[in-house]
Amino acid sequence: MTSLRRSPEKIRLPLGFSFSAVAAGIKVSGRPDLALAEASGGATAAALFTKNRVAAAPVEVGRALVSTGGRVRAVVVNSGNANCATGRDGIQACQRVCREAGKLFGVPAAEIFPSSTGIIGVRLPAQNICAKLPELIAARSASQRGVRAFAHAIVTTDTRPKIASVRFRASSTEGSTEITVLGIAKGAGMIHPQLATLLVYLFTDVGASARELQPLLREACDHSLNCMSIDGDTSTNDTVLLLASGASGARVRDVRTRKKLSAALTEVCQSLAEQIVSDGEGVQHVIRLFVEQARSREEALLVARTIAHSMLVKTAWAGADPNWGRILAAVGRCDAPIDPIDPSRVQIFIGSQKVCRNGIACAFNERQAHRNLAQPVCDIRVQLGRGRHAVRFLTTDLTAEYVRINADYST
Amino acid sequence: MTSLRRSPEKIRLPLGFSFSAVAAGIKVSGRPDLALAEASGGATAAALFTKNRVAAAPVEVGRALVSTGGRVRAVVVNSGNANCATGRDGIQACQRVCREAGKLFGVPAAEIFPSSTGIIGVRLPAQNICAKLPELIAARSASQRGVRAFAHAIVTTDTRPKIASVRFRASSTEGSTEITVLGIAKGAGMIHPQLATLLVYLFTDVGASARELQPLLREACDHSLNCMSIDGDTSTNDTVLLLASGASGARVRDVRTRKKLSAALTEVCQSLAEQIVSDGEGVQHVIRLFVEQARSREEALLVARTIAHSMLVKTAWAGADPNWGRILAAVGRCDAPIDPIDPSRVQIFIGSQKVCRNGIACAFNERQAHRNLAQPVCDIRVQLGRGRHAVRFLTTDLTAEYVRINADYST
Numbered sequence: 081m082t083s084l085r086r087s088p089e090k091i092r093l094p095l096g097f098s099f100s101a102v103a104a105g106i107k108v109s110g111r112p113d114l115a116l117a118e119a120s121g122g123a124t125a126a127a128l129f130t131k132n133r134v135a136a137a138p139v140e141v142g143r144a145l146v147s148t149g150g151r152v153r154a155v156v157v158n159s160g161n162a163n164c165a166t167g168r169d170g171i172q173a174c175q176r177v178c179r180e181a182g183k184l185f186g187v188p189a190a191e192i193f194p195s196s197t198g199i200i201g202v203r204l205p206a207q208n209i210c211a212k213l214p215e216l217i218a219a220r221s222a223s224q225r226g227v228r229a230f231a232h233a234i235v236t237t238d239t240r241p242k243i244a245s246v247r248f249r250a251s252s253t254e255g256s257t258e259i260t261v262l263g264i265a266k267g268a269g270m271i272h273p274q275l276a277t278l279l280v281y282l283f284t285d286v287g288a289s290a291r292e293l294q295p296l297l298r299e300a301c302d303h304s305l306n307c308m309s310i311d312g313d314t315s316t317n318d319t320v321l322l323l324a325s326g327a328s329g330a331r332v333r334d335v336r337t338r339k340k341l342s343a344a345l346t347e348v349c350q351s352l353a354e355q356i357v358s359d360g361e362g363v364q365h366v367i368r369l370f371v372e373q374a375r376s377r378e379e380a381l382l383v384a385r386t387i388a389h390s391m392l393v394k395t396a397w398a399g400a401d402p403n404w405g406r407i408l409a410a411v412g413r414c415d416a417p418i419d420p421i422d423p424s425r426v427q428i429f430i431g432s433q434k435v436c437r438n439g440i441a442c443a444f445n446e447r448q449a450h451r452n453l454a455q456p457v458c459d460i461r462v463q464l465g466r467g468r469h470a471v472r473f474l475t476t477d478l479t480a481e482y483v484r485i486n487a488d489y490s491t
Numbered sequence: 492m493t494s495l496r497r498s499p500e501k502i503r504l505p506l507g508f509s510f511s512a513v514a515a516g517i518k519v520s521g522r523p524d525l526a527l528a529e530a531s532g533g534a535t536a537a538a539l540f541t542k543n544r545v546a547a548a549p550v551e552v553g554r555a556l557v558s559t560g561g562r563v564r565a566v567v568v569n570s571g572n573a574n575c576a577t578g579r580d581g582i583q584a585c586q587r588v589c590r591e592a593g594k595l596f597g598v599p600a601a602e603i604f605p606s607s608t609g610i611i612g613v614r615l616p617a618q619n620i621c622a623k624l625p626e627l628i629a630a631r632s633a634s635q636r637g638v639r640a641f642a643h644a645i646v647t648t649d650t651r652p653k654i655a656s657v658r659f660r661a662s663s664t665e666g667s668t669e670i671t672v673l674g675i676a677k678g679a680g681m682i683h684p685q686l687a688t689l690l691v692y693l694f695t696d697v698g699a700s701a702r703e704l705q706p707l708l709r710e711a712c713d714h715s716l717n718c719m720s721i722d723g724d725t726s727t728n729d730t731v732l733l734l735a736s737g738a739s740g741a742r743v744r745d746v747r748t749r750k751k752l753s754a755a756l757t758e759v760c761q762s763l764a765e766q767i768v769s770d771g772e773g774v775q776h777v778i779r780l781f782v783e784q785a786r787s788r789e790e791a792l793l794v795a796r797t798i799a800h801s802m803l804v805k806t807a808w809a810g811a812d813p814n815w816g817r818i819l820a821a822v823g824r825c826d827a828p829i830d831p832i833d834p835s836r837v838q839i840f841i842g843s844q845k846v847c848r849n850g851i852a853c854a855f856n857e858r859q860a861h862r863n864l865a866q867p868v869c870d871i872r873v874q875l876g877r878g879r880h881a882v883r884f885l886t887t888d889l890t891a892e893y894v895r896i897n898a899d900y901s902t
Contacts, residue, residue, distance in 0.1 A: 131824070132823040133822075133824070133831050133833075133834055134819050134834045162816070164816065165819055165850060165851050165852055166851060167850070169851075200814075200817070200820060201847070201852040202852065316816075316820050389800075391802070391897070395894050395896075395897035396897065398894055398897075398898040404612065405576055405610065405612040408576055408611065409545050409575075409611060411544075412544040412546075412727060413543045413544070420544050421544060422544075423545045438578075439578070441576055441577060441578075441612040441613065441614070479898075482806070483806050483809055483889060483890060483891045483893075484891060486806035486807065486810075487806045487810030487890075
């Protein structure tokens with residue numbers, strides 16, 4: 081039986097960062113909703129943001145910060161309010177929080193990276209947040225407890241925090257050094273990242289310029305956070321931020337260290353993607369969808385997304401129903417880029433069993449397929465018979481619980 | 492309070508057609524599952540079929556029939572089995588039913604139009620169907636009872652049959668004649684028609700060539716059946732068939748009759764679309780979505796479909812939750828054809844209240860908006876501020892009941 085990675089017991093801390101969280105009264109529940117990550121010596125930054133044209137105020141502010149190649153001293157995140165569709169007021173509220181945090185750290189507002197997540201269209205209570213900043217800053221610590229507090233405070237409908245970390249040894253002409261990559265994420269609904277996803281914070285103590293970091297971040301995300309979907313809705317607040325403190329003393333200049341860092345970033349992002357999907361709203365079954373033999377990676381992704389967003393396919397999965405006809409019908413309605421997909425070349429597998437051969441029914445053990453689908457994680461493989469490209473896509477079933485969670489969020 | 496049209500008490504019968512249904516044991520429930528519509532003097536035909544590249548056997552056979560401009564003597568429909576993804580066997584099973592029915596009517600197999608609807612990937616029991624044909628044919632009658640029997644036998648997860656009819660008077664140089672248009676449809680899930688939808692049968696007693704019928708059919712569908720969606724899944728069996736018997740004595744040659752016929756067809760199709768959406772699987776609320784001020788009709792449709800297929804928007808509607816932020820987020824992630832939609836020009840209305848002004852929150856009476864959304868039918872208006880094109884799109888909420896219905900269909 082396969083299973084997905086959960087948040088680990090042991091968290092490896094990169095040097096140069098400290099973390100904290102407090103309750104600022106943004107969430108009605110009174111739970112912690114304001115989080116801080118600080119790089120005491122500053123950090124270089126790379127980031128990816130939502131492709132949604134309705135972008136939240138902190139996304140606009142964060143985008144400007146990163147595009148100027150600026151350094152980041154601290155990240156301030158609130159949950160319970162997305163600060164989106166709040167117009168000029170929203171931008172000003174966001175800037176006010178950055179200015180206040182900058183003042184307390186003795187740095188310009190442009191060194192504070194803001195994030196928000198929660199309901200859209202409600203004014204951000206900037207004053208309440210600013211009033212809590214001294215307490216938040218005083219509470220920071222470079223400890224596992226700090227990381228867990230941060231991870232807990234940024235969640236909304238998540239049932240658990242998402243944390244992953246990897247440590248590796250980099251040896252260069254300058255000697256041998258340990259480098260650590262730590263990732264923290266939130267997200268359980270509105271999950272269909274487009275080049276970025278949700279709120280994901282990656283921290284490393286390697287030294288790297290923003291220009292060196294950006295391609296590493298994009299590559300790691302392409303194979304992890306960009307290959308998953310819970311409900312096909314792309315959030316207005318999606319943000320992935322990578323901060324490098326340089327505190328380990330190692331730099332990414334040499335090729336071997338860069339490769340190891342890339343692998344570590346990808347591993348952390350894949351673990352976070354698995355944690356996010358398995359904690360998806362109302363999710364009972366996670367599906368690892370392998371779309372193979374496509375003409376291009378884009379084609380494989382298109383097919384994977386069409387299957388993963390079909391309400392009929394997702395509800396069949398909720399019932400552990402091996403109704404492969406719905407998967408085939410979803411493949412059939414894909415707008416394939418160049419020439420149409422030929423259904424008579426399509427093979428579908430549930431677990432290790434072939435359930436559809438050359439686009440038509442074939443004999444299979446239905447009970448076994450049902451048992452496979454009833455597991456917490458099930459592999460489904462769709463072969464298109466057109467080429468050599470493949471994608472591994474993480475997705476979920478659609479349950480009555482998802483409907484319940486989302487039918488009364490704001491009222 | 493607005494409401495949608497239901498199937499009428501009184502059915503107007505076009506001349507030249509008779510109808511019947513029997514139980515052939517395809518449905519496990521033992522309910523009627525085999526239906527017949529016969530044009531005793533034959534009829535000209537126009538049809539639209541699914542754009543899904545996985546097309547059922549009867550779609551392939553019917554497409555060939557219509558493309559050769561052939562006449563139709565009878566339509567034979569079974570429910571409970573889609574005869575899709577059944578390969579060469581499926582085509583042969585379909586042809587066998589047509590051959591047998593043709594023999595009984597004394598016409599070539601090519602004058603029998605076949606349809607199937609139900610589960611994908613299961614072999615069609617052609618022998619059982621053929622054995623029931625004599626009883627089916629003997630039972631036919633040109634009566635309301637016959638029409639109702641036909642409409643009941645073609646349903647699957649529908650909770651009620653869908654019937655609409657219109658009668659109008661055409662006066663030409665040849666005198667004044669009454670012309671009738673009757674429509675019968677089925678469908679409650681896998682509803683996102685692409686140029687055709689589900690199973691829809693339109694009967695008229697006007698005289699018209701296949702070439703005259705086709706553009707009338709397409710136009711009527713574009714403004715009705717192609718502007719609705721329940722779950723965004725396009726069926727493999729979608730078929731709209733229009734048959735013209737000519738039995739009224741009137742012909743569509745003159746412009747006025749053609750215009751009246753076009754209006755009658757559109758009215759019948761719109762009524763059927765409303766009946767289908769309001770009987771959608773698990774549907775509690777029907778949403779009439781008006782997307783206005785788009786650059787083109789295609790752009791308006793794209794925005795309408797993106798909103799209508801968002802699981803988060805649909806679940807908010809299920810809870811009568813005026814969470815307009817999710818609608819705005821869906822607009823923001825549309826792949827607008829030429830240049831991006833500017834959120835700051837977007838207005839959103841729930842009922843008659845504006846809830847989002849220029850892409851940002853505005854004060855509104857939340858209780859009133861909640862009350863509007865709690866009605867069986869609610870109007871939502873999205874204005875893009877880009878042009879003069881608009882679309883009226885019928886869609887539904889996404890409820891836990893939809894999940895329940897679709898989580899155990901085949902098992």
